[in-house]
Amino acid sequence: MKIVTIVGARPQFIKLAPVSKEIRKHFEEVIIHTGQHYDFDMDKIFFEELEIPTPDHNLNIGSGTHGFQTGEMLKKIEEILLKEKPDLVLVYGDTNSTIAGALSASKLNIKIAHVEAGLRSFDRKMPEEINRVLTDHISNILFTPTDTADTNLKNEGINTGVFNIGDVMYDSLLNALKLIEKKNFKMLNELNIFKKEYILATVHRAENTDVKENLENIINAFIESDEKIIFPVHPRTRKYLEKYGFLEKIKNCENLKLISPVGYLEMIYLENNAKKILTDSGGVQKEAYFLKVPCVTLRNNTEWVETVLDGWNILVGSNKEKILENISKFNPKTETYNYRFGEGDSSKRIVDVLRNV
Ligand code: UD1
Ligand code: UDP
Known part of the structure; x- marks a missing residue:
């Protein structure tokens, strides 16, 4: 079987x-x-660190409005699919690259498999x-990470082709933890922070970056907190911090340290050693x-409801007071850990399913 995999954004x-590692053993x-x-x-950085094969085709679409970006992708992906004639197109997650990949395949009657299907924020x-x-509704094979995702699909009338295989990000994480053991990261020293004595923050969601008031609330909460906050800044966020003139006040702030986006292993290392994540x-x-x-999640909803139900995650949106209160006070009430996201073998399970379709 010939599989065309379509990706385009960091989490993908x-x-x-x-998944690619497993796929290449059989297809x-x-x-x-x-x-x-x-x-x-x-x-x-991710292709290098994680030894992902170099893409066979880079469409170099770059940034743009949703319509422009998705439209350009559709045109170019179709050309390649017509040449490559795959048996299956595999897409991941929920970005514009996901829908463009799925829609191109669907118009050409090529089977689609969606990894991370069934997630909903409503x-x-x-x-x-x-x-x-949209991607779920045109996919033939839906790989779900959680029971909630299965229920969401059922509620939308999708009952066939659904395979709950756990979360491939758990596979990635276990692999990263092994690789990190072999590294000797000096980041904590360089950033002048200590294990479990700092907070790690990321912000990039459009509702938080593009809306000036929301971004200002978040940044003010970070600045007013007593905690040391390490903030790897997504390029979208940097653009809006510049646009709204917030960089100047951050520069003079002792506790808040902006850094460039970091590689995946560095990120997992920073997450693992953080006392809290925003x-x-x-x-x-x-x-x-x-x-x-x-x-502490800077949103009003989440697709990953299990993390909230289990008490490890709290939704606070962009409300400055709530962010500040939970930076200092939020902690899980018990050490419960009731949900599994697979066993770290989700990639293998994807391939097992694909070998039988
Ligand atoms: C996209 C996804 C989002 C995902 C995120 C992961 C969509 C609609 N959104 O959001 O779901 O969570 O990726 O990070 O697909 N930019 C750069 N350099 C880059 C990439 C982006 O400077 O390499 C800047 C550009 O100014 C661009 C902006 O970031 O306009 C936003 O990039 P875009 O890919 O459109 O959306 P993300 O916010 O990254
Ligand atoms: N990540 C990373 N470096 C960073 C920030 C995030 O490697 O500086 C990783 C993070 O560990 C996670 C993934 O990127 O695996 C999440 O991607 P992102 O937050 O961009 O998108 P989302 O998951 O919200 O779609």
Whole structure:
């Protein structure tokens, strides 16, 4: 079987790493990189660190409005699919690269498999929610990470082709922890921080970056906190911090340290040693749960409800007072750990399913 895998954004490279390794044991894989993310530290660093095969096609689409970006991807992916003639197209997650990949395949009657199917925030204002719903409804094989995802699909009338295989990000994380053991990271020294004495923050969700008031609330909460906060800044966020003139006041702030986006192993190392995580990222919320680090989520909803139900994650949106209160007070009430996201063998299970379709 010939599989065309389509990726384009940071979290997709991280999910692709373990799956591609398994796929190549049994199938021919061709990777299309849409070029949605392109800075070295949003793109190549992951291919190098995680030894992901170099993409066979890079579409170099780059940034743009949703319509432009998705439209350009559709055109170029179709051309390649017509040439490559795959038996299956594999897409990941919920970005514009996901929906463009799935839609291109669907129009050509090529079978689609969606990794991370069934996730819902039930917030249709999020571009990712539209991408997820549409991708699920045109996919033939839906790989779900959680029971909640299965229920979401059932509620939308999707009953066939659903395989609950756990979360490939758990596979990635276990692999990263092994690789980190062999490294001798000096980041804590360089950043002048100590294990379990700092907070790690990430922000990139459009509702938090593009809306000036929300970004200002978040930044003010970080600045006013007594905690040392390490903040690897997504390029989207840097753009808006500059645009709204917030960089100046951050520069003079002792406790808040902005750094460039870091590689995956560095990120897992920073997460694992943090005393708490502040984030609006989907992936980082899960990693916090896997690593048992309390997480304060800068959103009003989440697709990863298990992390909240288990008490390890709290939703605070962009409300400054709530953020500040939970930076200091939030902690899980018990050390319960009731949900599994697979056993770290999700990539293998994906391949087992694909070998039988
Ligand atoms: C995208 C996904 C989001 C995902 C995130 C992961 C969509 C709609 N959104 O959001 O679901 O959580 O990736 O990180 O697909 N930029 C650069 N260099 C880069 C990439 C982006 O400077 O390498 C800047 C550009 O100014 C660009 C902005 O970041 O306009 C946003 O990038 P884009 O890919 O459109 O969306 P993300 O916010 O990254
Ligand atoms: N990540 C990383 N370096 C960073 C920030 C995040 O490697 O500086 C990783 C993080 O560990 C997680 C993934 O990127 O595995 C999450 O991606 P992101 O937050 O961009 O997107 P989302 O998961 O919200 O779609």
